[in-house]
Structure formats: C-alpha cells, structure tokens
Amino acid sequence: DAGVIQSPRHEVTEMGQEVTLRCKPISxxxxxxxxxxxxxxxxxxxxxxxxxxPIDDSGMPEDRFSAKMPNASFSTLKIQxxxxxxxxxxxxxxxxxxxxxxxxxxxxxxxxx
Amino acid sequence: xxxxxxxxxxxxVSEGASxxxxxxxxxxxxxxxxxxxxxxxxxxxxxxxYFSGDTLVQGIKGFEAEFKRxxxxxxxxxxxxxxxxxxxxxxxxxxxxxxxxxxxxGKGTKLSVIP
Numbered sequence: 001d002a003g004v005i006q007s008p009r010h011e012v013t014e015m016g017q018e019v020t021l022r023c024k025p026i027s028x029x030x031x032x033x034x035x036x037x038x039x040x041x042x043x044x045x046x047x048x049x050x051x052x053x054p055i056d057d058s059g060m061p062e063d064r065f066s067a068k069m070p071n072a073s074f075s076t077l078k079i080q081x082x083x084x085x086x087x088x089x090x091x092x093x094x095x096x097x098x099x100x101x102x103x104x105x106x107x108x109x110x111x112x113x
Numbered sequence: 114x115x116x117x118x119x120x121x122x123x124x125x126v127s128e129g130a131s132x133x134x135x136x137x138x139x140x141x142x143x144x145x146x147x148x149x150x151x152x153x154x155x156x157x158x159x160x161x162x163y164f165s166g167d168t169l170v171q172g173i174k175g176f177e178a179e180f181k182r183x184x185x186x187x188x189x190x191x192x193x194x195x196x197x198x199x200x201x202x203x204x205x206x207x208x209x210x211x212x213x214x215x216x217x218x219g220k221g222t223k224l225s226v227i228p
Binding site for chain 1: 159
C-alpha cells in the first residue's frame with residue numbers, strides 16, 4: 001500500500017522566493033497534518049485538516065505560511081516569501097478522523113539560502 | 114502543558130547488546146504514548162503505541178516498551194540490537210480519546226551501533 005507521498009524530497013531556493021510543498025495522504029485517510037522539524041525546536045505541528053477543512057492552524061508561524069487542501073488526496077504548504085530561518089524538514093502525516101497513530105511521509109528537506 | 118523528555122541525546126551500543134531508551138512525560142491524565150523511529154532521510158515510522166491495557170507493549174522490529182504510570186515513563190527496549198537499528202528514536206504523547214490529534218514529541222535520541 002502506498003504511504004504518504006511528499007514532493008519534492010529536497011528543495012533549495014533563494015531567500016524571497018515562493019516555495020510550495022506537496023502532500024498526498026494515504027487513500028481513505030480524512031485527516032492531514034503538516035509538521036516542521038528543526039534541531040532547535042524538534043517536531044512541531046503546523047496545521048491540521050479534517051475532511052479538507054483546516055481545524056487547527058495555531059502552529060503556523062506567520063502569515064508567510066499558508067496551507068490548502070483542495071481535495072481529499074492533495075495538500076500544499078506554501079511559504080511566500082521564504083526566509084533562511086524557514087530551512088527545516090517538513091513532514092506531512094495522515095490518519096482517520098484525527099485519531100492516532102499518525103502515518104508520516106518521508107519529508108521535504110528545505111534549504112533557503 | 115504537556116512535555117516529553119528524552120534525557121539521552123546520543124547513545125552508542127555494540128551490535129548484539131541490549132538497549133533501553135528513556136522517555137519521561139508530563140501530562141494531566143493518562144495519555145496515549147508512542148515511539149517512532151526515523152532513519153536518515155526517511156520519515157517517522159511507528160514502532161509501537163500504548164492506548165490502554167497491558168502496560169508492556171510489543172512493537173515491530175523486536176522492540177517493546179513499558180508504561181509505568183507511577184514514574185510517568187515509557188521506556189523503549191530491545192534485547193539485542195542490530196546494525197540496522199541505527200537511527201533516531203522519538204517518544205511522543207497525545208491525549209486519549211477519539212479524534213485527539215495532538216502529539217507532543219521529545220527531542221529524540223540518536224542511536225549509533227558499533228559492529
């Protein structure tokens with residue numbers, strides 16, 4: 001069975017550019033999560049969708065970050081404009097009805113120069 | 114506020130030796146407890162989980178963990194480590210109950226295995 005699929009796996013871009021990260025959840029899962037992993041702060045939840053609706057976006061660091069889920073099989077996390085401090089590994093996870101456990105993708109390693 | 118402490122940042126063991134990774138948590142009620150493993154360049158894979166019942170839980174890859182309510186601990190163990198176990202291990206806690214999506218992760222313990 002296919003797991004959570006994230007793209008790209010690596011992204012290197014210059015400060016000020018727009019960055020779009022993509023996620024395809026496991027088929028049948030109706031909950032989707034975006035996390036950010038850094039050395040300093042560890043794993044942090046950015047946003048949680050249930051049935052394509054954002055339920056909790058309290059972890060989104062600032063207005064430069066936005067996330068959408070236009071349908072049950074696709075979500076994007078966008079950073080515009082990007083800054084060097086956004087460099088991190090971004091994970092997408094999915095499960096059913098916001099329950100546990102969550103199933104994680106392999107992540108996108110983002111480097112902002 | 115809930116918190117998870119993994120006191121060991123880095124542990125090195127010899128292949129074949131036993132392993133115990135420590136996890137302590139602070140939580141208002143009995144939480145759901147998890148151990149995840151992250152291999153280099155990979156996502157987080159669930160090793161095992163505790164929801165209720167038997168406090169000794171078995172997971173994949175020969176791992177087990179024991180929930181000790183009195184010590185607020187959920188330590189991960191393996192009797193004999195293999196070189197392929199080298200990875201980073203994360204303990205996580207979340208509220209019990211349906212739809213309880215929040216997870217608080219520890220900072221992780223990196224495991225190195227000496228052949």
